[in-house]
Amino acid sequence: MSKVEDLTTQQIAEQASAAMHSTDQCSQAMGMQIVAVGPGCANVEMAVREDFVNGQGYCHGGIITCLADTAFAHACNSYNRRTVAQGLSIEFVGSAILDDRLTAVASEQSRGRQTGVYQVLVYKACGKLIALLTGKSFERGGTLTAEI
Amino acid sequence: MSKVEDLTTQQIAEQASAAMHSTDQCSQAMGMQIVAVGPGCANVEMAVREDFVNGQGYCHGGIITCLADTAFAHACNSYNRRTVAQGLSIEFVGSAILDDRLTAVASEQSRGRQTGVYQVLVYKACGKLIALLTGKSFERGGTLTAEI
Amino acid sequence: MSKVEDLTTQQIAEQASAAMHSTDQCSQAMGMQIVAVGPGCANVEMAVREDFVNGQGYCHGGIITCLADTAFAHACNSYNRRTVAQGLSIEFVGSAILDDRLTAVASEQSRGRQTGVYQVLVYKACGKLIALLTGKSFERGGTLTAEI
Amino acid sequence: MSKVEDLTTQQIAEQASAAMHSTDQCSQAMGMQIVAVGPGCANVEMAVREDFVNGQGYCHGGIITCLADTAFAHACNSYNRRTVAQGLSIEFVGSAILDDRLTAVASEQSRGRQTGVYQVLVYKACGKLIALLTGKSFERGGTLTAEI
Numbered sequence: 001m002s003k004v005e006d007l008t009t010q011q012i013a014e015q016a017s018a019a020m021h022s023t024d025q026c027s028q029a030m031g032m033q034i035v036a037v038g039p040g041c042a043n044v045e046m047a048v049r050e051d052f053v054n055g056q057g058y059c060h061g062g063i064i065t066c067l068a069d070t071a072f073a074h075a076c077n078s079y080n081r082r083t084v085a086q087g088l089s090i091e092f093v094g095s096a097i098l099d100d101r102l103t104a105v106a107s108e109q110s111r112g113r114q115t116g117v118y119q120v121l122v123y124k125a126c127g128k129l130i131a132l133l134t135g136k137s138f139e140r141g142g143t144l145t146a147e148i
Numbered sequence: 149m150s151k152v153e154d155l156t157t158q159q160i161a162e163q164a165s166a167a168m169h170s171t172d173q174c175s176q177a178m179g180m181q182i183v184a185v186g187p188g189c190a191n192v193e194m195a196v197r198e199d200f201v202n203g204q205g206y207c208h209g210g211i212i213t214c215l216a217d218t219a220f221a222h223a224c225n226s227y228n229r230r231t232v233a234q235g236l237s238i239e240f241v242g243s244a245i246l247d248d249r250l251t252a253v254a255s256e257q258s259r260g261r262q263t264g265v266y267q268v269l270v271y272k273a274c275g276k277l278i279a280l281l282t283g284k285s286f287e288r289g290g291t292l293t294a295e296i
Numbered sequence: 297m298s299k300v301e302d303l304t305t306q307q308i309a310e311q312a313s314a315a316m317h318s319t320d321q322c323s324q325a326m327g328m329q330i331v332a333v334g335p336g337c338a339n340v341e342m343a344v345r346e347d348f349v350n351g352q353g354y355c356h357g358g359i360i361t362c363l364a365d366t367a368f369a370h371a372c373n374s375y376n377r378r379t380v381a382q383g384l385s386i387e388f389v390g391s392a393i394l395d396d397r398l399t400a401v402a403s404e405q406s407r408g409r410q411t412g413v414y415q416v417l418v419y420k421a422c423g424k425l426i427a428l429l430t431g432k433s434f435e436r437g438g439t440l441t442a443e444i
Numbered sequence: 445m446s447k448v449e450d451l452t453t454q455q456i457a458e459q460a461s462a463a464m465h466s467t468d469q470c471s472q473a474m475g476m477q478i479v480a481v482g483p484g485c486a487n488v489e490m491a492v493r494e495d496f497v498n499g500q501g502y503c504h505g506g507i508i509t510c511l512a513d514t515a516f517a518h519a520c521n522s523y524n525r526r527t528v529a530q531g532l533s534i535e536f537v538g539s540a541i542l543d544d545r546l547t548a549v550a551s552e553q554s555r556g557r558q559t560g561v562y563q564v565l566v567y568k569a570c571g572k573l574i575a576l577l578t579g580k581s582f583e584r585g586g587t588l589t590a591e592i
Contacts, residue, residue, distance in 0.1 A: 023202075025199050051173050052173075054172050062174070062213050062217040063210075065213040069210040070208075088209070089385055090235060092233055109576055110537040110573050115382065117537055134533065241405075242406075258387075263582075265389055277405070277406050284580070321498075322498050358506065358512075359470060359506075361509040365506040378500065382535065384533065384534055385533030386533075387530065
């Protein structure tokens, strides 16, 4: 079995992400796809389903936050160090409706010893930006994949 | 049929909330219950299901945000004026696991002509606070229930 | 000299606050007064001076943030454990002009082992709320007053 | 006198910024310099003075917020439409001390009919990022420079 020292940072990001997604029942149930990950970054997609729509006909802000938060989680766990969200802020600048395909792109803005800051941009398929999330991470210790 | 002038602010809040919830497929699909509403406030409950749990064994931050966001929506729409979330920030200060019953209590902090600020506190059944959300609302015009 | 064990939590808060303010050149230069402190809470006042006014005739949002941030700092350092701000979000819901007297009231919402969440409300003398800040603290270790 | 139609967007940004800075007593008193502006962006510098230092020896978080907020204001007013901050969130990821020279770079992330979202990064002279601000703007109507 490969040792973590033999892996590139890209390979570590991919294995950590795969380990995280395989047990993430929530993201799976919502139909999210982890399109790509790398050190400090992640790209996650999801289609707006009927049960994601709120009483005003638009995709629920909380659902958009779920998608963005998942991209944030994959980005901040991409070093295979178990990391959680301390908090986040999100601004909604557009809206999505049934069947829209959403893409959340997370990128690292800053990473210190225990804490990090990540930005996630959420787009519709047409390229229209609908939300910007800033997430603050906290490293709790431990790894996601013991075997690498 | 009753006219809106004849209703108390409490009745308006309840009718606006009922109208919103009846068409909110997302909150229904997630099993949320609107426990109580009033002018500028709302109390919403939800149990943590298997499909709400993330890869680290805890209820997904995005799911907690969905619950808090729904309480915020019921509070800021309680005057029967169609109002949307402009943005929110949430701090996670505790965690929830499978079968935990969560309560989100939203209360108005400020309300201007078009914008408002709401705080939502999310508790576990034991009373432990797990998240604090600050939401900013924007009134778009129109009502939720035409008939009142 | 008194030992920390002999002091009430109220006395500890007052001594930590006094130690902090005595060396805080910024708050002093801005004319802030620490009106009251207690465990997890603080009340700080300041008048709007000519050099606090921005190009649109209103007290600069950053200056209001300075005042609120100082109240937050006194509240989160009130246990005599050196604590810093990790981040904050502030919503501006009113405005202040020259000579307005502002009061910032900070209160603890949550406090864990290393991190805490505080809310600060900023009022004008008439009682009108003009800003709400949510601050996240991080305990770095060490104390503010060695002698207690 | 030149008409606004004859000006490039870059010239409009420069004139709006100059008009705003000329009356902004706060930014002037703090020694801020507007290094550059353009449509939706701004670069503002400031040195950390003795009266900006807090009781723990570091530049006050509120002061860093003032600087970042000023860069945000110049960016969101760069279309010569009077625009105010609705709210902001800032994460502190590093620290600054006496005599550090700080640079705040604001860039537009999204701009709708009335609201916009801006990100401001604050760096030290060495290039170390110390804070990230997300600001939400609201267009109130009117212009900054009547004569263009």
